[in-house]
Amino acid sequence: MIHAELHAAGIEDSRLAESYRYCRRLNAEHGRTYFLATRLLTPSQRPAVHALYGFARYADDILDDMDDDASAAEREQRLDRLSAKFFSGTADESEPVLPAVLHTARTYRIPLDLFDDFLTSMRMDLTVTDYPDRAALNRYMRGSAAVIGLEMLPILGTVGPPGEAAPYAEALGRAFQLTNFLRDVDEDLERNRVYLPADELAEFGVDRDVLMWCHEHRQTDLKVRRALSAQHEVTRTVYREARKGIALLAPQSRPCVATAFTLYSGILDRIEAIDFAVFSQRASVGTGRRLRVFVSGLVRARRARGYGAA
Known part of the structure; x- marks a missing residue:
């Protein structure tokens, strides 16, 4: 399967192909929903999408790998080294994702400033642990989520000027990440981070201490449930805006994005269905539901x- 994808994308160099294979493995192992949706793209599109995911995951793991006892300074050095090699075009074996992502960026003429924005947000995770308001969180998500949608656009293709689809691509990236923030609020606390606007939580009498109480007791306080419900509705609004952009994509790419949209918004449904008990269980879409959505997308x-072709 992977050989056919690489061949379809015109990737024949063995070293480059191995980098793409590495990125694909990262996607398959860590991005189950995302990887499933990529199966609906044409074979020639898939390697580039895997490369973008692989680069993002690789950088994220430098910062968040819980099994790695590296200090913050060491993590910063690793991220700086990855960044320097990316922007200098140095694709050596010490950073296995670089040959693929550099090749993808060149092939699809993805603006390098998008990668710069992404790495800037990754650096924020080294020092920023809380976000005072929505504007601050949006600045973080500009690089951590919105630009991912923009990087994808040249690969997915559009039926009109890419600029028309760009705001919706950014919105979809934010919607997916806001879903993760709600699902993973307990896990993020273990990393000493809260990705929810502090002023909006405060409206319900919630602060970091209250969230830590929920984390320690494995239950959702009533105030926190109300605050998470409000965040849930904000995320729904972002999804509604992002949905408008699917029709602006090239026809062969719409099933992939529509499937990812359905599955990720399904996680949001599950968060609500478990009554925001995110401190005691992980909201996820069941295998049966995932397969039904995938088969529909495949058709x-x-x-x-x-x-x-016609």
Whole structure:
């Protein structure tokens, strides 16, 4: 399968192919929902998407790998080294994701400032532990989520000027990450981070201490439940805006993005269904539901490819 994808994308160099394989493994192991959706893209599109995911995951692991006891200074040095090699175009074996992501950036002419924004947000995780308001959180998400959608646009293709689809691509990136913030609030506390606007939590009498109480007691305080419900509605609003952009994508790419949209918003549904008990369980979409959504997307993807060929 992977050989066919690489061949379809015109990737024949063995060293470059190994980097793409590495990125694909990262996607398959750590981004189950995202990886499933990529199966609905054409084979020639998939390696580039895996490369973008692989680069993002690799950088994120430098900062957040709980099994790595590296100090903050050591993590910062590693991130700086990755950044320096990326922007100098140095694709050596010490950073296995770089050959693939550099090749993808060149092939699809992805603006390098998007990667700079991404790495800037990654550096914020070294020192920033709380966000006072929505504006501050949005500045972080500009690099950690919105630019991911923008990086994807040249690979997915659009039916009109890419600039028309760009705001919706950014919104979809934010929607996915806001979903993660709600699902992973307990896990993020273990890393001493809160990715929820402090002023909006305060409206419900919630602060970091209250969240830590929930974390320590494995239960959701009533005040916290109300605060998370409000954050849930904000995220729903972002999803509604992002949905408008799916129709602006190239037909062969719509089933993939629509499937990712459905599955990620399904996580949001599950968070609500478990009554925001995110401190005692992890909200996820069941395997049966995932497969049903995937099969439906597969049917649409095949139709779209036939349309594209015609």
